[in-house]
Amino acid sequence: MNNHYPFELPPLRYSYHALEPYINTQTVTLHYEKHFKSYVDNLNRALEHYPAYQAWPLERLIRQNCRLPFQIQTSVWHNAGGVFNHGMYFNTLGKPVSDNNAAWESGSFLHAAAACYGSGKAFFNRLKECAMAQFGSGWAWVVSDRRGKIRIMNTPNQDTPITCGFCPVIALDVWEHAYYLQYQNRREEYVDAFFHILDPHAVEQNYLTCTSPHLSHNAAPQGKSNS
């Protein structure tokens, strides 16, 4: 997979129906094949006539957006953000299991989150509040600093937390296109469903990557590997 132009739609590591009943097949298919793909295509289109920037990795296009020619700054900002954010989102979801408490408990992430928010339950409640509070289109995030301290935050549109120096661990898409087909305007039901398909192993991997002493400032996890 290229991490520079021409960008490609990364493979989904589960089938379109794997997230049923929490996110139905039609929603996953449209979200992935249409919305996610449009960010990839539009990013490539923006860079098509600017070879000087075609070797830039995705994260650099976001972090150093102001160094791009003004003609493509806005398009690259929104579409590179869309590619980055949706990569995080889809790679941190997984097939629901009946009881994944043991998986959450066995990792370091939930313990770190509980240390910051009082308990695991309080952490998830706060993340839900954050997702519900996002006005209009945007994202709720769980991010980490390099010392492993957890923080919950929002970004509007396709903005990403990496521009604030944070390393993303969980990306919760609260654009209506992520849930409207199934849940209409009932965002709260979608957010509750999201927690059932959040893969604790992928979250743990992201957290370990964020806190790795080998992680450079220019790196960020992109979710669980497809390998």
Ligand SMILES: [Fe+2]
């Ligand atoms: Fe989305």
